[in-house]
Structures are given as C-alpha cells and as structure tokens.
Amino acid sequence: MNVSVDAVAKSAYTVYSYNAALPTTNKTLDDLGFASNTITINQPSGGTSTITVDTTKDTLATLAAKINADKSTNVTASFNDATGQFSLVSKNTGEGQVTLSTFGNFTADPKDGVDAKATINGITYKQASNTFDMNGINFTVRNQTSSSDPTTVSVKTDTTTILNTIKSFINDYNTLIGTINGKLGEKTYRDFMPLTEDEKSEMKESQITMWEEKAHSGLLKNDNILSGLVSQMRIATMADYQTKTNLTSIGITTGDYTTQGKLVIQDENKLKEAIEADPQKIIDMFTKAAPTGTKVTADMSGVGIFQKLTQFTMTALKQLSEKAGTLTTSSDTTADFIENSLLSDTIRSMKNRETDLAARLSDKETQYYKKFTAMETAINKMNTQSSSLSSFMN
Template identity: 40%
Template sequence: MVMRVSGLASGMDIDDIVSKLMTAQRVPLDKLYQKKTYTEWQRDDYRTINTALSELDRLISDGIGRQASFIKKTVSVSNPNAVSIKNVNSTTDFSGTIEVKELATAATMVSTEKVMDVTNATKFAGQTITIKAINKDGTFDKVKDKDGNIVDKVFTYEVKSDDTLDSIISKINAESGVTAFFDEKSGRFSITAKNTGKAVSEHEIALSSSGDFFTKLKMSATSTEAATADLKNDSGIVVGKAGTVGENAEVVYNGLTIERSSNTFRINGAEFTLKEKTTGPVTFSSTADVDSIFDTVKKFVDSYNGLIATISSKTSEKKNSSYPPLTDEQKKEMTEDQVKKWEEQARKGTLRRDSNLTSLLTKMRTSLYTQVEGTSLGTLDKIGITTTKNYLEGGKLEIDEEKLKAAIAEDPNAIYELFMQDGDPKEGKQGIARRLRAELSAGMKTISEKAGSASSVNSSFTLGKLLNEYDKKIDSFNDRLTALETRYYKQFTAMETAINKANSQSASLSSYFSS
C-alpha cells in the first residue's frame, strides 16, 4: 500500500491535482456507463412493447377469441316470475313455449314425534351412520365393496366419543347428499335431499346405523317410508305425514310433455329455471345481445389501435443526441426534477427504425386486411371495420358503429368465424384473430430473444450479453484507473519526499552558515 502525502512539503493540493487528472482519464469510462445505461433503456422499452403484445393477445383470447363472446343473447320471457331463461352455448336464436305443470321437489324426512334426550351424543359413540342420497339425475353412484361387488355409494361416519349432535350434523351436511337440522325448541330432526327429483329406483334417501342413532331421532328408514308414516304432535295426535318423496318437474315444452329431476335444466343450449307452476304456456324468444358483443369487438379494436400507436411512436422517435445519459456525478449536481426532464429527452430513439418491430407492424396489418377464405363475410370492412384515411396514424382501425351493430344483429356467429375460423393459413382460411395471435406470438418470441424478461439472466438474451460485455469493460477500465491513480500518488509522494529531503538539507546547510 502506497502512503499518500498531501503536499505538506510542496504546498500543493495533491488530492485536488490527482482528482482533476483522473477526471480527464474517466471520460472514456463515463462513455461506457452511458452506453450501458442507454442499452438498459432499450432493453426496458423492448420489454414494455412485449407486455403490450401480450396484453393484446390475452384480450383476444378472452374476448373475440371466445365463441361465448358472440353467443350472448337477450332472452324475452312472457312470465319471468314463473320461468327464467338464459343462453349457455346456443349459437343460434331460439324461441318457443313452456308450461310448468309441476315443480321438482326434494325428498324430506322429519321425526315422527318429539325426540327426547339426544343432544348428548356420547351415547352414540362407536356407532356407524350411513346415508344414501340421490344424484342430480335420480341415480346413485356405484362403487366396489371390499369383496369386489358393485354397490351403491353411501356416506359413512363413525361417531367419535367427543362428538356432539351439532358436530355430527355438520359432518352430515358437509359430506353427504342431504341437509340435516335439529330444532331444539320443537325437539324434531329433519333431513332434506340436496338434489330434487324422483329416484330412478328405490328411495331418494335411505338411513341406517349400526346402533340406534336414527331410531332415537324417531326417523323412518327411507324417504318412501317417511311419506307414509304418521307425523304426531306433542299430544300424540296425527297431524300429517313425516316426509315427502322427491318429485320431478313436469313441463310442456313446445307441445311435448317432459320431466326433469331439477327445476334448472338445459334444452338446446339454453338454461331454464322453473320458479312456479303456470296456468298456461309461457312464451320466450332470444335475440343477439348486440351491445355486449359490440363492446367486445370495440375493446379489441381499441387495444389494437393502442398497440399500433405505441409501436409506431417508438420506431419513428428520433434520438436526441444533445441529451446523453447522465453520469452519477452529473446527477448529484442536478435536482430530481431536472434529472427527470433530462432523461425524458435522453431516452428517446431507443427503438427507432427497429426492423423487428416495423416488420411486426406490417405483418399485423396484413393479418387484418387479407381476406378469410371460406367465411360468409371474408373481410373486416363487411362488418364496418376499416383503416383510417389518415396514413400518419399507421393503419389504425375505425368502426362504423351502425354497420357493425347491424352485422351483429344479423349473424354474430359469422363474425366469430371471421375472427377465429380454424383453417389452413396457406390457403387463407385462418381467421383474422388467429393470424394476428400467431404474429403476436412470433413477435414476442423475437423480442424476448433480444431483450429477455424480468426473470431472465443476461446471458440468455442478446442485449443482456451486451450489458455483460459493458460490465467487463467497465471493471477492466476501473482497474486501470485505480492503477493510474496509484501511480500518480506514487509520483507526487516521491516529489514530496524529494522536496522534503531538499528542505532538510537546506536547513542543515543554513545552520552551518549561521554558526
């Protein structure tokens, strides 16, 4: 380590002199830092473009790329209090009549009389409870027993010593096909099947236990038995039946009498929900939900235009050579606002005339303008979407709202085919959105190879490798500067030592003469 002398002998400010000498030597290093900073800006701007490409791709996937976006319908029902109808996946409009003769009901079971002393569940510890309940279609799931025989699947639970009636009921409600409830005030237990409708065979609900759990609760063994068992009040007088069997909904659909196990069911892609019985037919009809479909298409157009504007502005933006990236020393001499304004100018032109981006723009436009063979519409202008007349806008799209809404009302599925037809791209049969997504995907891949992503390591993409090279050069240059600074101080130290020695000799000589 070289000891630094600070000009005591010479009277010179050595540190200041060396600092000024090093400032001149650091100019090439500052230029390296500036090149690195500009490359980082370029990398970040590429990534911003890639994010925009990804957002458009996702918007297509979630919007015009889904048939569900084009089959949205407004359904008119003459008696919405009795029946509600919504479209699920019908691609065509539908209409007709439906008359509700009977609603689907769930099987129920209640205690035949008041239950005494069952809240203390410890007496049932060790008992195994089993409950069998119907599925939505009125059948039972099948499983193999330990002997390999095919049997009905049942809910099974062994009562624990620390169980309470509430914990047993919670277990039943969570895992079986029924809902159980005990009313302490009336002293009655009830069970209702979660699924409505009539069992295809046997009973909707069947109860059993290895002990007297359900006997203590005064429950029948099945919903069929409960429907015939007497329900007694606290005085022992019969007041009705202790249950009901499940019943199917019965409707007359377009003149045909049909049954369904649930009050909610689908016919030809439409979902019907029965609410009450009717005294006659309820009419219904559907039309395309024009406004909703229009909004989906408009979102795509707006996003596409935003992307076009972003890429066009970045590729045409001129670099401002009067504003190079600031060094750390320069930033220290400026206010935060001054640095911000400077860097707004310095960051310009990072993607000017980028061949990958300009090529992507051309391919995107081609994807939109080329006719889609094999579709009834063929081109976007048939649905009122054209390019703006202002060529300076870089091929942005504009919508004739009236024409687009008319096309949607006439045949929304044809618009979906125009966007998403799956055909041979070489024969021009691939839909506009499919073509565009392919170009977006290729563009994102190219940009990722050049600029990577936030999680990428520098060695995996082109600009990252360049940044690594800058780091190596900067490290090497810093080593040289450190060596040079050390040499300067050695030289000045030698000078100071020489001056100090000369001064000592001079003082010594003077002492001889003075004596």
C-alpha cells in the same frame, strides 16, 4: 323449441319427531336416546358422510350446528325446540332419501327427492338437476306445465353482446397500435448517454430519473420489427375475410392519416344489421382459426382477425426477445441476457475487443519498458565513459 315440464326436481328431506314428552330443551343426545358418538348421514345418491358428536354434552341444537358447519355433509339441518322436531334436507335435488343412521327416541318421516322430467321437442329428459342443456341452450325448470299446452321457446342471437365485444376489441387494438406507433416515433436524445455509478452518485434522484427518461427515449424509434408488426396488423384488419366481406363492409374503417391505422366504427347501425343478418359469419370473421400447419399471412382470406393478430404479435415478441436477449414472459431488467441474442453477441464482442485491446496495451507497455530500459542502460554507460575520460584528461 316446444318445452313441457312433467316434474320439477325436488330435494329429499326427513323430519324426526320426538316420541316422549316435551320439552327437549338442554337435553343431551344421551338423554334423547342417542347411543353412538358417530352419526352417519345417508345421501340420496347412495353415498354417506359422518358427524362426530359427544352424546354426553351435545344437544339437538349443537348437532344441527355441527351438520351445517361441515360442508361435506351436503345437507341442511334445522331444529324446533317447541315441537321437538329435527329436519334434514339434502342440498341437491333428485330421487332418493336423506336419513341419519341413528336418531334416538324419535320417529322418522322421510320424503323422497324427485328427478326433473321435461320434454323438449318431443325428447324426454330425466335427471336430478333442474337445469338442462340442449343444442347450446340452457334450460332451468321452475314449474310444472300442462302436457297439452307446452311452452314455446324462441332463440335469438345476443347481438348486443357481440357488438360490445367488437367495440372492446377495437378499443384494445387502438391502444396497442397507438403504443407501438408512439415508440416508433419517439424522440431520441443522443446527448443523454447511460449513466455510470459514479455519475449517479453525484446527482439527485430526480435528476437521475429525468436523465434516464431521456436516455431511454427513442430506443425503439423506427425499429424494423415493430414497423413490420404495425404493417401486418393494418393489413390483417382491413383484408377481405371472404369476397367483398371485410370490416369496411360492416361499417368499420380506419381513421384519417393522423390516427395511424386506428379503427373507427363509422356506421354502428350497419354493424348491427350485419350481426343480426348472419351473426356466425361476423363471429367467424374475428375468430375463425387457420387449418393446422398453415402459415398465416396478413391478407389470407378465411382466417379470423384474432387468429392473424395473435400470430403476428407472438412472432414479433419472439423476434424482439431474440434481439434484446430478454424473456417474453418477464419484465425483469436485471435478468441475464439470453446467450444467443443479438445484444448478448454484441456484449460478448465488445468484451472480447476490450480483452484484445488490453492485451495489445500490455504488449506496447512491455515494448516501451524494454526500450526505455535499454536507453537508460546506454545513457548510464555513456555517463560512465564520460566520467572516465574526464578523469583521464585531468
């Protein structure tokens, strides 16, 4: 790109000089000829802002402090007591003036702001800011150049940033797949069942912690949802993005069987060369989105790895949520289960079974009470008859 700078944007400013004899030290604004307690600041853009003062108490020094403390004024004020001068400078660059509506017994010397003007590849740009954006390139104008000797700007892709981003992705990916594989192979301690409140009351805190760690261990062992996710992740990362273009072709492979699918940069020079040769292709290999409404599969070509992994992990989270009955956005273990989840159905089924068994137990108790009552009545009747016979025989 050929760039020439015809003008650098500058801020408008105004210097106010005291017309009477010096000094102005400790003189109030009223002494200096200010007639109003409201001072309006006229901005280069045409807008205004106001400052409220007390002309009987405020001085030029306190006026400057009030202006600088109020961010809405968008100006910077300075006061030099030795010269009796007060200056006002706009914080923004660009054409226009910055002035005060009233400034007592002072003479104003305003200097207009200047717009930046630059010619990039033959096209002239003029604006208040010194920053230009063209074709994704950000230019900051700092000095004026000769129109006969423009500056040539060469654009090169920042391969280092792309490489570091890929390395960061690999680290995060390996952490995730390592965590999932750890849960899938976690040991189960079947002798450590969940503790009741009564059991906890008889144990020390350290014993409860150790017991619950054992009880929780292996809850996701060989879980089919997580197993399916790992399988999809491994296929998605190593599948072809385009014909014969995949992670392996740019120097990234999976480790040996002990790493369980973790990624390794086997040849960093090969990866750098691939980025330098066609950076957009490498970016697309990771970030290319699928067409709207398309069902993404692990081996689908033309879809970026990030897109695939995002969809697979979100699907797995939803499935786990439906199974566990907890929200995907919360880790609160005390929250109510989702009504239509597998665990909710299981809990409801167990409670219904408990109610049915309690009813059957009650029925059995009633039956036995009736039988025992009948038997007791019969025994009492027999005892009465036996007593009568015994009396008759005597």
